[in-house]
Amino acid sequence: MVYIFGYILACFVTVVGLCYALASLYSKSQLQPKLRIKKKPPSLSSRVIISFSVILPFSALSFVFMNFTAMKMAQSLAREGHIEFVLASLIIPSVCFLLGYLYFKRVVRL
Amino acid sequence: MNPESFVQGFLGFFKVTSLLLIILEISLLIEEFFKNRIEFRKGFTGTKSSIAKTLQRHALKVLRMEGDLKAHFGTALGCTFIFLTAGLLPVWSNEIVLHAPHSLWVFLGMSMIGPTLALIFQWTQKSGSGWPFVLSHAERSIGSATVLFILGIALVAMTGSDSFSEIQKSQEAGGGLVFQYPLSIILMFALVVINLFLSFQTMFSKSDTEVKHHGWTLDDLIPHLRRTIWSLFIVDTFLGGAHGVMGNGLLILKCVILNVSSEVLSCLFVRLREDQAESFILWKLTPISILILTLSLFLPSGCT
Numbered sequence: 001m002v003y004i005f006g007y008i009l010a011c012f013v014t015v016v017g018l019c020y021a022l023a024s025l026y027s028k029s030q031l032q033p034k035l036r037i038k039k040k041p042p043s044l045s046s047r048v049i050i051s052f053s054v055i056l057p058f059s060a061l062s063f064v065f066m067n068f069t070a071m072k073m074a075q076s077l078a079r080e081g082h083i084e085f086v087l088a089s090l091i092i093p094s095v096c097f098l099l100g101y102l103y104f105k106r107v108v109r110l
Numbered sequence: 111m112n113p114e115s116f117v118q119g120f121l122g123f124f125k126v127t128s129l130l131l132i133i134l135e136i137s138l139l140i141e142e143f144f145k146n147r148i149e150f151r152k153g154f155t156g157t158k159s160s161i162a163k164t165l166q167r168h169a170l171k172v173l174r175m176e177g178d179l180k181a182h183f184g185t186a187l188g189c190t191f192i193f194l195t196a197g198l199l200p201v202w203s204n205e206i207v208l209h210a211p212h213s214l215w216v217f218l219g220m221s222m223i224g225p226t227l228a229l230i231f232q233w234t235q236k237s238g239s240g241w242p243f244v245l246s247h248a249e250r251s252i253g254s255a256t257v258l259f260i261l262g263i264a265l266v267a268m269t270g271s272d273s274f275s276e277i278q279k280s281q282e283a284g285g286g287l288v289f290q291y292p293l294s295i296i297l298m299f300a301l302v303v304i305n306l307f308l309s310f311q312t313m314f315s316k317s318d319t320e321v322k323h324h325g326w327t328l329d330d331l332i333p334h335l336r337r338t339i340w341s342l343f344i345v346d347t348f349l350g351g352a353h354g355v356m357g358n359g360l361l362i363l364k365c366v367i368l369n370v371s372s373e374v375l376s377c378l379f380v381r382l383r384e385d386q387a388e389s390f391i392l393w394k395l396t397p398i399s400i401l402i403l404t405l406s407l408f409l410p411s412g413c414t
Contacts, residue, residue, distance in 0.1 A: 002112050004194075006119025007208065011193045015186040019328055022175040023182070080414070 122207035126193060129201045133362055134331075134338045137190075137369035139164050144374045179328045184235065185328045188228050192332065195220040196339045200278055202361075204352045214272045218262050221308075221336075225251040254304055261300055264342065264402050265347070268294060277347055286350035296402050298348045302372045305344070309337035341365045 142164050177185070196219045197208035210216050216250045225247035232244050268291050269280060281287060287294045345351060345364045352361035 001401070003119035003122070006116035006209065007123045007197060008119075008190055008194070010120040010123035011127075011190045012186045015189045015328065016179075016182050019175060019177065019182040020179060020184060022173065023177050026174055026176060090121040 122197065123193060124197050125205070126201055126207055129362070130196060130335065130338050130342070133341065133369070134334055135165075135168070135363045136177075136362070136366050137338065137341075137373075138168070138334065138372045140366065141373050144370065148374075158299065175327060181327065187231065188224075188332065189328070191220065191224045191227065192306070192335055192339065195224065196342070196370055198274060199339070199342050200341075200346045200351045202352065202358055204278055204282075204346075204357070206278075207276055209275070210273075212272050213274045214262060214265065214277070214347075217274075221340075222251050222255050222258065224276055250308055254307055257300070258304060261297060261304070261402070264297055265294075268297070274346060278351060281350050282353055286353075289347045293402070294348055298344055298399075300398060300402065301340070301344055302368070305337055305340040306372060309333045337369065338365070341369045344368060 113129055129369050142159070143161055154251040194208065195217060198206070198210055198213045198220075200206050206213075227398050228253070229244050232241070262272075269277055269287065271280065277287070280290070284290050288298065342365055345361060345368060349364050349368075352358050
């Protein structure tokens with residue numbers, strides 16, 4: 001745990017430090033344009049975002065977790081030739097995921 | 111709290127980052143060199159560039175980084191997730207910095223969830239607004255998940271292991287996976303296509319320039335970083351990683367060749383529209399990946 005914490009902290013400190021140092025250097029240099037109109041990010045369609053941020057992550061998460069539990073056993077079962085099990089672990093999550101994805105596509109097109 | 115573990119973790123990050131940045135910069139330099147040559151052959155009239163000039167241009171670009179402290183924190187969060195994903199892979203001398211059980215699935219899961227979390231983060235931070243490129247990233251990562259997991263299952267069915275340390279051991283004993291299981295070449299090719307799709311490269315790139323913020327930030331480097339991590343994943347899994355004499359040099363060389371060849375060769379294809387790219391991944395690559403899985407289960411080269 002301490003090891004991962006060290007890894008994450010190193011990443012965070014390095015990225016923030018480097019970006020801040022370079023950006024401050026550029027903002028103080030003569031290279032920076034005198035007038036820069038800052039654009040704001042556009043407002044994304046709320047319906048798309050709602051369906052995307054709610055439906056898809058959940059369907060993706062269910063897909064991932066179903067795979068995780070299946071793969072825990074499939075690793076040894078695949079070796080022993082339990083093809084049905086591997087195929088079931090493939091088909092069930094795929095169908096769940098595709099249902100979510102197709103629903104999302106339908107919502108976006110409306 | 112063990113300070114030794116903390117320092118090791120701290121240093122582990124620099125091991126991963128140094129390898130990724132070396133591969134990324136060399137790949138970009140060679141790719142731009144070849145792309146310029148291709149443009150010249152098409153009749154484009156511009157100044158002839160060299161690798162040294164491109165390197166100089168990249169250095170100047172880095173010095174023109176923009177953004178405020180809040181934006182840097184957001185970038186750092188995104189980068190932390192990406193580097194955590196990269197830490198699962200074998201790097202210098204096949205050393206794995208972050209050990210995890212079922213690391214192949216953790217890697218694939220994190221690659222898929224990362225862009226979605228970035229979208230949710232931006233959505234909450236900017237109260238309903240967001241740059242469309244973040245949405246496109248999330249859309250593509252979710253859209254390609256089906257193919258990705260089928261390919262993952264095919265890989266597990268082929269090798270009988272779902273962690274990078276075990277795949278690495280089997281490769282050390284019997285050579286690269288492509289030599290042990292010739293069928294895995296198709297699997298590798300499918301993952302290369304997914305890599306191009308996820309990193310918005312060549313035929314899958316978006317021509318719209320209004321999809322991102324103005325000025326250069328580290329966010330612009332993230333697609334290239336993701337592509338480099340994927341190349342490293344493919345080389346570690348299929349081409350033996352840093353195995354053998356001059357292992358580290360060969361690892362960089364293999365990653366660079368894979369990056370450059372996939373990028374330059376796919377320049378020959380026409381650019382696909384967003385809906386064409388998605389339908390290609392969903393409706394063409396999915397049946398192919400199922401076919402690969404079936405073959406890997408039934409052919410004698412598979413573990414069954």
